[in-house]
Amino acid sequence: MSAAYLKKNGDGTGHLMLGKVILRDLRWEKKPQHKKHQRKGWRHSLEMQRLREIEDIIRHRFNGPVPDPEGTDDRETCLDFVRVAALSLVPGQDMAMWCRVFAPWVTEADLLPITVEASKRRRMMRADGAAGLLHLTMTERLALKLKTIGAVDMKKAARTKFMKNRKREMDRKRDEQKRRAAGAKDRASFVAQSISAAKPWEALNMSRRTWYRKGKPEVGTSPSRVEVIGKCEAPVPPATGTVEAPHSMPVPSSSAARVARGEGLGDHPPAGLQGAEPHGSGALPDVSVEQRRNAA
Structure with a gap:
């Protein structure tokens, strides 16, 4: 009996084989290793960008190729799409092949004068000239994010100023969203x-x-303007209740010395003279008022 073995392919895939029978497909377990393509010498082409933008306008307006204008008076208007594409002057562009995709009704007789006109030009058509042929407005230009085609309702100078202000406003809104996400308040709320x-x-x-x-x-109640409470600034006691002297009232140092010597504080007699007789020769005699008048 033969043993199972792994059969590998050149693209990196493999199968688990048992004789000629595939036991397991390893194609999805290991992706083929493709070599990364390096675009050496690639350069941005403004002409190719113009051609791609014309194709975007055609898809946006007609949802497909330019319709056949047979039986209408819009043939020249429809041919303007081919004319602007040819005047993009994309190097090596085959306009016959391009018309088969985006304007299949164009004949060789229609295409010949357009290609002859394009061969006589050295530079592609200006942005405002292309916008005039395609009747492109600024609203449609912004919706399709076009860069190489102008607008019929706004000149280049005004368009440049408008785009600069628009970019500044978009940057301001983006920065405002970042500040709001970080918890910052808007100016009106602040x-x-x-x-x-x-x-x-x-x-x-x-x-x-x-x-x-x-x-x-x-x-509410304003704070008291008195910062140091002295002897005459004791708080007024309530109308009822026992009056208690404040315990935190400070005693001056000179008064403390007088109390230690027994001299008192001045509003009471000294400690040694408490209960002494008044100064004088003794008690006054009991003489009536009439006797004093007669004596006088």
Whole structure:
């Protein structure tokens, strides 16, 4: 009995074989290794880009090739598509082959004068001239993202300024979307929620500068202007209840020295003279008022 073996092909694929029977197809397990094509010497062709844009206009307007104008008076208008394509002056372009795809109704008699005209030119038709033959508007130009064909309703100078402003606006919107995604607020919301719009200093009847200097006080009872509470600035006690002297009232250093010497604070007699008799010769005699008058 023969053993299974792997049969490899030149493109990188293979089969698991048992004699002449394929047990397993390894075509999808290992992709063929293609050599990467390098476009050496490739150069962008403005003429080829013009031709591709003409093809985009034809597909956009007719959803296929240019319709046969037989029996209508639009033959020259339809031939303008072939004329603009021929005047693109694409090197090596066979216009007969191109017409078979995009204008199959064109005859050799129609194509001959167009190719003769193109052979006499050294440069392709200008952007505004091509737009005039194709009746291309700025709206259609923007929709198809055309670059090498102008617009019949906007000259080159105005078109350049318009495109510059349009790019600036698109860049601004893209940057704004990035800022919104990062959590930034728009200008209108920021101004509506700002202090300048709220003006809390007007509710406190003060100027903006004073409001900032006082530490941005909130609307309500204004803070006391007294910073140090002295003896005469003790808080007023309530109407009912027991009056208690403040425990945190400071005592001046000179008063503390007088208390230590027993001299008192000045509003009470000294500690050693408490209960002493008043100064004088003694108690006054009990004399009535009439006796004093008679004596006088």
